Amino acid sequence: xxxxxxxxxxxxxxxxxxxxxxxxxxxxxxxxxxxxxxxxxxxxxxxxxxxxxxxxxxxxxxxxxxxxxxxxxxxxxxxxxxxxxxxxxxxxxxxxxxxxxxxxxxxxxxxxxxxxxxxxxxxxxxxxxxxxxxxxxxxxxxxxxxxxxxxxxxxxxxxxxxxxxxxxxxxxxxxxxxxxxxxxxxxxxxxxxxxxxxxxxxxxxxxxxxxxxxxxxxxxxxxxxxxxxxxxxxxxxxxxxxxxxxxxxxxxxxxxxxxxxxxxxxxxxxxxxxxxxxxxxxxxxxxxxxxxxxxx
Amino acid sequence: xxxxxxxxxxxxxxxxxxxxxxxxxxxxxxxxxxxxxxxxxxxxxxxxxxxxxxxxxxxxxxxxxxxxxxxxxxxxxxxxxxxxxxxxxxxxxxxxxxxxxxxxxxxxxxxxxxxxxxxxxxxxxxxxxxxxxxxxxxxxxxxxxxxxxxxxxxxxxxxxxxxxxxxxxxxxxxxxxxxxxxxxxxxxxxxxxxxxxxxxxxxxxxxxxxxxxxxxxxxxxxxxxxxxxxxxxxxxxxxxxxxxxxxxxxxxxxxxxxxxxxxxxxxxxxxxxxxxxxxxxxxxxxxxxxxxxxxxxxxxxxxxxxxxxxxxxxxxxxxxxxxxxxxxxxxxxxxxxxxxxxxxxxxxxxxxxxxxxxxxxxxxxxxxxxxxxxxxxxxxxxxxxxxxxxxxxxxxxxxxxxxxxx
Numbered sequence: 001x002x003x004x005x006x007x008x009x010x011x012x013x014x015x016x017x018x019x020x021x022x023x024x025x026x027x028x029x030x031x032x033x034x035x036x037x038x039x040x041x042x043x044x045x046x047x048x049x050x051x052x053x054x055x056x057x058x059x060x061x062x063x064x065x066x067x068x069x070x071x072x073x074x075x076x077x078x079x080x081x082x083x084x085x086x087x088x089x090x091x092x093x094x095x096x097x098x099x100x101x102x103x104x105x106x107x108x109x110x111x112x113x114x115x116x117x118x119x120x121x122x123x124x125x126x127x128x129x130x131x132x133x134x135x136x137x138x139x140x141x142x143x144x145x146x147x148x149x150x151x152x153x154x155x156x157x158x159x160x161x162x163x164x165x166x167x168x169x170x171x172x173x174x175x176x177x178x179x180x181x182x183x184x185x186x187x188x189x190x191x192x193x194x195x196x197x198x199x200x201x202x203x204x205x206x207x208x209x210x211x212x213x214x215x216x217x218x219x220x221x222x223x224x225x226x227x228x229x230x231x232x233x234x235x236x237x238x239x240x241x242x243x244x245x246x247x248x249x250x251x252x253x254x255x256x257x258x259x260x261x262x263x264x265x266x267x268x269x270x271x272x273x274x275x276x277x278x279x280x281x282x283x284x285x286x287x288x289x290x291x292x293x294x295x296x
Numbered sequence: 297x298x299x300x301x302x303x304x305x306x307x308x309x310x311x312x313x314x315x316x317x318x319x320x321x322x323x324x325x326x327x328x329x330x331x332x333x334x335x336x337x338x339x340x341x342x343x344x345x346x347x348x349x350x351x352x353x354x355x356x357x358x359x360x361x362x363x364x365x366x367x368x369x370x371x372x373x374x375x376x377x378x379x380x381x382x383x384x385x386x387x388x389x390x391x392x393x394x395x396x397x398x399x400x401x402x403x404x405x406x407x408x409x410x411x412x413x414x415x416x417x418x419x420x421x422x423x424x425x426x427x428x429x430x431x432x433x434x435x436x437x438x439x440x441x442x443x444x445x446x447x448x449x450x451x452x453x454x455x456x457x458x459x460x461x462x463x464x465x466x467x468x469x470x471x472x473x474x475x476x477x478x479x480x481x482x483x484x485x486x487x488x489x490x491x492x493x494x495x496x497x498x499x500x501x502x503x504x505x506x507x508x509x510x511x512x513x514x515x516x517x518x519x520x521x522x523x524x525x526x527x528x529x530x531x532x533x534x535x536x537x538x539x540x541x542x543x544x545x546x547x548x549x550x551x552x553x554x555x556x557x558x559x560x561x562x563x564x565x566x567x568x569x570x571x572x573x574x575x576x577x578x579x580x581x582x583x584x585x586x587x588x589x590x591x592x593x594x595x596x597x598x599x600x601x602x603x604x605x606x607x608x609x610x611x612x613x614x615x616x617x618x619x620x621x622x623x624x625x626x627x628x629x630x631x632x633x634x635x636x637x638x639x640x641x642x643x644x645x646x647x648x649x650x651x652x653x654x655x656x657x658x659x660x661x662x663x664x665x666x667x668x669x670x671x672x673x674x675x676x677x678x679x680x681x682x683x684x685x686x687x688x689x690x691x692x693x694x695x696x697x698x699x700x701x702x
Binding site: 037087090091095096097098099100101103104105106107108110111112114115223227230231234264266267269270273274276277280281284 | 370372455456459460461463464465467468469471472473475476479480482483592596599600603633634636637639640641642643644646647648651
């Protein structure tokens with residue numbers, strides 16, 4: 001491997017890592033913080049991509065990517081709100097049942113989108129600014145991949161500020177720490193739950209929008225990311241933004257480097273998944289385990 | 297961040313039935329009824345193979361029920377063990393088919409000069425890989441179809457359970473493992489047949505008998521009944537009692553001095569072997585072996601079979617497998633595009649409204665009726681007329697009746 005290869009691997013790890021982080025960010029909130037297993041997270045991603053398709057395609061709205069990102073966030077976030085209010089809230093404390101129910105939601109969403117939009121791949125068009133390459137010495141990195149890194153950074157920053165610098169974030173942390181106490185102090189835990197869930201789902205929408213512009217939009221696009229996204233959250237450590245970032249970067253970088261060495265994307269995936277499983281076995285609480293003792 | 301100590305499987309176990317022998321009689325009747333399709337669809341080339349398929353899936357559902365319904369371990373990767381069975385027997389029947397296609401006569405002799413199965417020939421493999429060759433003997437393949445998953449599940453269980461990986465972490469790790477194996481199989485087309493897998497398999501021939509149509513149905517359903525009885529013995533024993541205790545409160549069982557990791561490993565290994573057996577029969581009945589059985593969706597759908605029928609009841613696993621798959625066939629015949637929506641609704645509906653499943657729901661209803669009958673006093677005139685007659689109902693036992701899975 002020469003410098004160009006390493007450059008390509010680096011740019012790939014950066015973008016793949018950011019995509020994983022962006023996908024896992026929503027999960028880090030719903031799964032890591034709220035302890036809800038949303039198996040439909042991949043389908044939320046897909047909904048975000050289709051929302052972006054509807055927004056950007058000339059046959060529908062014909063706007064550009066910059067509009068698509070916030071609209072995807074809002075549309076999918078609203079869907080997440082409905083999901084929480086109509087289904088998830090009945091299932092708190094039954095994580096395995098949540099898993100099954102949300103898998104059902106995923107099936108329905110996928111099929112409805114399939115019936116609505118058909119099975120064909122939807123091409124997406126980038127704004128011209130993002131179409132070229134930026135060259136650093138011998139290494140050329142597609143501008144859009146850098147844009148993804150920037151969007152991921154922005155989302156991380158927003159989540160951080162929202163959690164640690166707003167009064168609503170304080171309420172979320174209070175509810176997560178001690179639901180009964182928070183409720184006794186006058187926090188509407190219902191509202192906190194549903195809004196947090198909606199926000200996290202909206203992030204999946206952003207991820208889908210960004211991902212749809214990178215590849216193509218298709219019905220089963222979310223399913224291929226969901227398992228890895230869960231692995232990112234577990235590998236990093238539950239309830240830790242740092243952990244999610246580290247997990248996403250590790251898995252993304254691992255995938256691209258092994259892929260460069262082997263020259264086979266799928267086998268790289270197998271090896272990295274195997275390594276991640278081994279890592280979780282060795283350190284079940286994740287790389288950045290929160291130092292706390294819990295019963296069970 | 298302290299999560300409340302809620303049990304992962306907070307659905308209460310079904311109420312014990314008042315009269316166990318009545319339940320047993322009903323179960324026996326149900327098991328006999330499993331053979332009815334052989335009578336009604338004896339010559340039907342459409343329905344009989346379908347029912348054979350349902351019965352093989354019912355064995356798989358039993359395996360999931362053992363670990364999820366009874367022990368509270370939701371494995372989303374049970375398809376891995378099923379898949380081992382599928383591929384072991386798949387290779388065997390494919391090699392046999394290639395053997396006959398090349399015009400050779402039995403007995404089969406494994407060796408480097410064996411005729412290549414079509415998918416290996418497409419990929420220009422020079423000869424059948426040495427580790428696949430002996431599989432042409434279907435007895436060996438059937439043995440490995442049960443043995444390999446058992447060993448794999450034991451190893452996986454030993455590591456995960458001793459590290460006390462449980463709950464959703466266990467589910468997600470099993471799922472990731474399944475995804476890794478699926479990708480591996482999917483991408484090694486010369487050896488595995490890739491996305492298509494192996495098609496046009498030979499019919500299963502065992503001890504001089506050729507299994508197809510009716511005999512295949514009897515073989516699969518007979519195995520199902522034997523598996524059911526074995527599982528019933530296991531779950532009704534003291535061992536089974538400890539499994540349900542682990543499901544309901546593992547910490548307490550640990551505190552009582554039980555090595556829960558070993559109990560969980562054992563039942564996981566049994567379930568793995570059972571899944572492998574189910575896979576072996578499934579592929580023999582279907583005539584194709586492909587990676588779709590290693591798909592993540594397939595493993596989750598088996599869980600819903602158990603959930604619909606009634607988790608923690610063996611009868612429920614079989615009932616769910618037959619009913620849901622029957623619904624699948626009927627819906628897919630008429631409106632294939634709506635089946636995923638219906639299935640999704642089933643997932644949601646069962647979890648929300650019928651967490652104990654059909655069998656659990658019926659048992660609960662029966663318990664409610666019984667309680668209602670006990671609280672309502674017997675009509676006075678009858679008692680006044682013939683005071684000497686003892687009440688028809690047996691008196692309530694002083695000790696709570698033993699919990700008994702159906």
